[in-house]
Amino acid sequence: MSLWDSPSGEYFTSYEERMGLVRWRIEKLVAIFGVPLPFLVPLGVELGLIGRGQMTFMAFIMITAIAVIGLNIILGYAGEIVLAQGAFMAIGAWTATRLINAGTGLIPALLAGGVVTGLVSLVVGLPSFRVKGFYIAITTLALQFIAEWFFANPELSILHGGTRHSLPRSIGLLGDFVVITRGDASFYYLALVSLTLVALLSWNISRSSVGRSLKAVRDNDLAAQVLGVNVYLNKLLAFSLGGFVIGVAGGLYAFYLRHIEVDFFTIQMTIDHYVMLIFGGLGYVWGAIIGTGLVTLLLDYLRSGIITFAQTFGLSPSATAIRPIIFGFIIIIVLIVEPKGLMAVLGKVKEYLRNWPYAY
Amino acid sequence: MVNVGLALEIVVSGIGLGSLYALVAIGFSLIYKVTDVLNFAQGQIALVGAYAIVVFAGLEFVGPFTAVALAILLGVALGIVLERAIFRYFVGEPVLSIIIVTLALIGIFQGTVRMVPRGGPTFRGYPDAILVDFSVPLVMGVTMRGTFALGVVFALATMLLLMAFFKYTVMGSVLRASASDEQAAMALGVSIERNIMIAWTLSSVITVIGGILLAMARGGAGMAIEATGIVILAAVILGGLDSIPGAFIGSIVVGLLEQLGTFYIEPYLGPGFGPVLPLLFLLVVIVVIPYGLFGTERIERL
Numbered sequence: 091m092s093l094w095d096s097p098s099g100e101y102f103t104s105y106e107e108r109m110g111l112v113r114w115r116i117e118k119l120v121a122i123f124g125v126p127l128p129f130l131v132p133l134g135v136e137l138g139l140i141g142r143g144q145m146t147f148m149a150f151i152m153i154t155a156i157a158v159i160g161l162n163i164i165l166g167y168a169g170e171i172v173l174a175q176g177a178f179m180a181i182g183a184w185t186a187t188r189l190i191n192a193g194t195g196l197i198p199a200l201l202a203g204g205v206v207t208g209l210v211s212l213v214v215g216l217p218s219f220r221v222k223g224f225y226i227a228i229t230t231l232a233l234q235f236i237a238e239w240f241f242a243n244p245e246l247s248i249l250h251g252g253t254r255h256s257l258p259r260s261i262g263l264l265g266d267f268v269v270i271t272r273g274d275a276s277f278y279y280l281a282l283v284s285l286t287l288v289a290l291l292s293w294n295i296s297r298s299s300v301g302r303s304l305k306a307v308r309d310n311d312l313a314a315q316v317l318g319v320n321v322y323l324n325k326l327l328a329f330s331l332g333g334f335v336i337g338v339a340g341g342l343y344a345f346y347l348r349h350i351e352v353d354f355f356t357i358q359m360t361i362d363h364y365v366m367l368i369f370g371g372l373g374y375v376w377g378a379i380i381g382t383g384l385v386t387l388l389l390d391y392l393r394s395g396i397i398t399f400a401q402t403f404g405l406s407p408s409a410t411a412i413r414p415i416i417f418g419f420i421i422i423i424v425l426i427v428e429p430k431g432l433m434a435v436l437g438k439v440k441e442y443l444r445n446w447p448y449a450y
Numbered sequence: 451m452v453n454v455g456l457a458l459e460i461v462v463s464g465i466g467l468g469s470l471y472a473l474v475a476i477g478f479s480l481i482y483k484v485t486d487v488l489n490f491a492q493g494q495i496a497l498v499g500a501y502a503i504v505v506f507a508g509l510e511f512v513g514p515f516t517a518v519a520l521a522i523l524l525g526v527a528l529g530i531v532l533e534r535a536i537f538r539y540f541v542g543e544p545v546l547s548i549i550i551v552t553l554a555l556i557g558i559f560q561g562t563v564r565m566v567p568r569g570g571p572t573f574r575g576y577p578d579a580i581l582v583d584f585s586v587p588l589v590m591g592v593t594m595r596g597t598f599a600l601g602v603v604f605a606l607a608t609m610l611l612l613m614a615f616f617k618y619t620v621m622g623s624v625l626r627a628s629a630s631d632e633q634a635a636m637a638l639g640v641s642i643e644r645n646i647m648i649a650w651t652l653s654s655v656i657t658v659i660g661g662i663l664l665a666m667a668r669g670g671a672g673m674a675i676e677a678t679g680i681v682i683l684a685a686v687i688l689g690g691l692d693s694i695p696g697a698f699i700g701s702i703v704v705g706l707l708e709q710l711g712t713f714y715i716e717p718y719l720g721p722g723f724g725p726v727l728p729l730l731f732l733l734v735v736i737v738v739i740p741y742g743l744f745g746t747e748r749i750e751r752l
Contacts, residue, residue: 171546173553217733221740223545224488224691228683229736231490232729235680245720361553368550411564414557421554425547426539 096145098189109297113383128282129197132275146273146346147390149281153342155382156288157376158366163292164211165364166373167301168328169308170218172211174230175363177237178333180355182207182340184241187255187350195264196280196345200418204334211333219326222311234357241352254351272348284342292375295331304328305373358414361390371433380432392416404413458592460709466598468685468705470667472605473660475682475689475697476612477653484625484649484672486632493679494559496661497656499525501563502565503662504574508567514579518662524612525658529651538643542632545553560676575670582666604663608656609698616694625649629692649669681708681725683741684732690745699743704728 102108107238112121130149134140153309157179164172182203189199218226240246242296261272272277295301303324306314344350353386362385371383392413478492489495500526506517536555540548564571582596616622628645636642641679657733664678665671682697685704689696711727741747 165546171549173549217737217740221736223689225736225740227488227549228687229733231680232683232732236726236729237675239722239726243720243722349591355554357556361550362554364550368546372546411561413561415561415565418554418556418558418561422536422551425543425551429543429547 107297107374111293130280130372132278134324135275142273143207145275145278149278150346151383151386152281152285153339153346154363154386155379156285156342156362157339158370158378158382159285159288159292160332160337160339161293161363162332162373162375162378163335163369164328164332165367166378167296167304167308168325168332170215170325170328171223171227172214172230172329172332173227173357173360174214174233174237175336175360176355176357176364177230177234178207178211178336179340179343179359180241180350180352181210182337183344183350183355184250184255186341187257187344188251188259190253190257193265194263195266195269196341197263200284200338200341204337206336207340208330208334211336212326212330214333215326215329218329219322231357234360238352238356242353252347257348257350259348263344270345271426272345277345281342283443284338288338288378292335295377296373300327365417368429369424369431371431374433377431377433384432388420389413389417417443455592456713460713461706462588462592462594463598464706464709466601466705467667467709468702469598469605469658470601470663470700471678471682471685471699471705472698473608473663474529474657474678475692475701476605476608477598477657477660477686479686479689479694479697480612480653480656480715481649482627482677482686483694485537485646485674486629487540487548488552488651490549490679491555491556492558492657492682493676494556494563495525495528496664496678497563497671497673497676498528498559499658499661499664500675501568501574501575502658503576504582505568507567507577511742514577517577518580521658521662525655526651528649528658529654531737532650532654533643533647537646541642541646553750556679563612563673573670576666581669595662595667601663601667605698605701609694612652612694613734619646677725681728684728684735687732687741688735688742690742691747692746692751693742696742698746699727704731707731721722 096306100108102113107113111191112118127147131140131145135145157175161172161175161177164170184203186199186208189202190196190409194202214230215226217229241250242253247253259273260269262269270280297306303314306317306319307321307324311321332353341357343354347354366381366385368377368381370379370383371377395414396413462736473716474492474496477495478489481487481489481492499521502512502521503517506512506520507514511518512520532555536551536749540551568574582600584596585593586596586599587593616626624640625645625648628642629639632642660678661675664675668674681704682701684707685700686697687700689698689700689704707728708724712724715727735742
C-alpha cells in the first residue's frame with residue numbers, strides 16, 4: 091500500500107499501526123506539509139513577510155500552549171480540577187530565574203523548575219487519596235492564594251530570593267554555550283522545540299497504557315479500581331507530570347517576560363488557561379494548542395480594541411476594566427452553546443461532510 | 451508573658467470577624483446545598499453589595515438607609531438574573547463547566563465594580579449615618595465593636611431562620627428534596643428552575659448583607675473584600691460543604707484563626723499572614739476530615 095492511497099474504513103494489520111501517530115491520509119499530508127511550516131517562520135522574518143514582534147508573539151503563544159498541555163495532562167487525562175495554574179507557573183518561573191541568574195544556563199534551570207513544580211503538584215495531589223472533584227479544586231485555589239502571598243512577601247526572601255527578579259536578554263542553553271536571545275529567531279526555535287517535545291510527550295502518554303489508565307480513572311474511578319487500575323498512583327503520576335510541564339512553561343514564560351513579579355501569576359492566569367483548554371477541547375493535545383492560539387489572539391484583539399475604542403470616544407482609562415466583563419460573557423456563552431469546545435465542532439463538521447449529501 | 455486582656459480582645463474580634471464571614475459562607479453553602487454549584491464568585495457578590503451602598507448613597511434623593519434597602523433589592527435582582535441568564539442552562543452539566551462559569555463571574559463582577567462611577571478599585575468611605583459607632587461591653591472590660599456585634603446577631607439569626615426554613619416549611623423540604631435527588635424531585639413535579647432561583651436569591655441577599663457589614667467594619671468599601679470568597683472556603687470545608695450551621699461554626703473558627711495569625715504570627719512571617727493561616731488550616735482539614743464536621747459523607751456505589 092503506497093503512501094497516498096489508503097482504502098476507506100480501517101484496514102490496520104497490526105496494533106502498532108492502529109495506535110500510530112500518523113495513520114490517515116490527512117495526517118500524512120499534515121506530517122509532510124504542515125509540520126515544517128512553523129520552522130519556516132524565521133525565514134519569513136528574514137524576507138520581511140512577518141514582523142519580528144509577531145514572531146515573538148508566536149513564541150509566547152507556544153509557551154502558553156506548553157502550560158495548557160500540562161494542564162491538559164492533569165485535567166483532561168486524569169480529570170482533576172486544579173485551580174493553581176498561576177501558582178505552578180510562578181514556582182517554575184522563580185526556580186528557573188534563580189538558577190539562570192546563578193549561571194547554570196537554560197536547560198538545567200527549566201528542568202529544575204519543572205521538577206520543583208512537579209514535586210509541589212505531587213504534594214497538592216496527595217489529598218486526592220481521600221477526596222476528589224470539588225475538594226481538589228478548593229485546595230488548589232487555596233494554594234494559589236497562599237502562593238500569591240508567599241511570592242509577594244519580602245520577609246520570606248530566604249526562601250524565594252526576592253519578590254522581583256530580572257533576567258538577561260541572552261542566556262546560554264548550558265552555561266554559556268549556544269546563546270539564546272529573546273526576540274530573536276533562536277528564542278522562537280526554543281519555544282517551538284520545547285512545544286514539540288512536550289506535545290509528543292503528552293501524545294505518547296495518551297496512547298500508551300498509562301494514558302488509558304488515566305482516562306479510565308477520569309471516566310469512572312470506581313470502575314477503574316475494580317478493574318485493577320491503581321487509581322491513586324495514576325492520579326499522582328498525572329499531578330507530577332502535569333506539574334513538571336507547567337513548571338517548564340513557567341521558566342520559559344519568565345524568559346519571555348524578562349521580569350517576574352507575582353502580578354503576572356494571578357488567578358486570572360488560571361482562568362485564561364482553563365478557557366484556552368476548554369475552547370480547544372478537553373483531553374486533546376491539538377485542542378490545547380489550537381485553543382491557546384485562538385484565545386490568546388482573542389484576548390489580544392480585545393485589549394487593543396478596547397484601548398482604541400476608549401481613545402476614539404475619549405473615555406477614561408477605567409474602560410479597560412470592561413475586558414474581563416466581555417471575556418466572562420464570551421466564556422459563559424461558549425459553555426452554553428458548545429461546552430465540548432472546538433474539537434467537538436470539528437468532529438461534527440467532519441461527520442456532516444462524511445455523510446454529505448445524504449444526511450442519513 | 452501572655453497578655454490575657456489582649457488575648458481576650460483578639461478572641462472577641464475574631465468571633466466578630468468570623469460572624470461577618472459566616473454570612474458570606476452561609477450564602478456559599480446554601481447554593482452548594484441546593485444546586486450543587488461551588489460558587490467561587492461569592493466574595494465578588496459581597497464586593498458588589500459593599501460598593502452598591504456607595505453608588506446608591508451618591509444618588510440624589512437617596513438617604514443612607516434607602517441605599518441599604520436598594521442594595522438588598524439589588525441582591526434579590528442579582529439572584530433572579532443569575533438563574534434566568536446563566537444557571538438554568540447548566541442543570542446537569544459537568545462540574546467543570548460550572549466551575550468555569552463561576553470563575554468567569556469573578557471577572558464579570560470585578561470588572562463591573564471597577565467600571566461604575568464611584569466604584570472600585572479605590573477605597574470609598576461610607577456615609578457616617580450607617581457607620582455604627584457604639585460598642586458592646588463584655589466581661590473583664592473587653593468590648594466588642596458595634597459592627598461585629600451586628601454581625602453576630604445577623605449571622606445567628608440568618609442561620610437559625612434558614613435551619614427552621616429547611617426543616618419546617620414546605621418550600622424548605624422541596625429544596626431539600628431537589629438537593630438530595632434532582633431527577634426524582636423533578637419526576638414528582640418539583641420545579642428545579644424555581645429552586646435554583648430561590649437558592650441564588652436567598653444566597654445573594656445574605657451575601658450582600660455580609661459584604662455591607664464587612665465594608666462597615668473597615669469604614670468603607672474596598673477591593674480587599676473579595677478575598678473573603680477565598681477565606682470562607684476554609685470555613686465551609688471545616689463545617690462540611692452542605693451544612694449551614696457548619697458554615698457558621700467554620701467561619702467563627704476561621705475568624706479566630708485569622709485574628710490570631712494577624713496578631714501573633716504576622717510579626718515573624720510578614721504582612722498579610724492573617725488570611726493565609728486559615729487556608730493552611732484548610733489544607734490540613736481536607737486530609738484529616740474531608741467531609742467536615744457536619745457535612746454529608748457521599749457513599750459511592752458502582
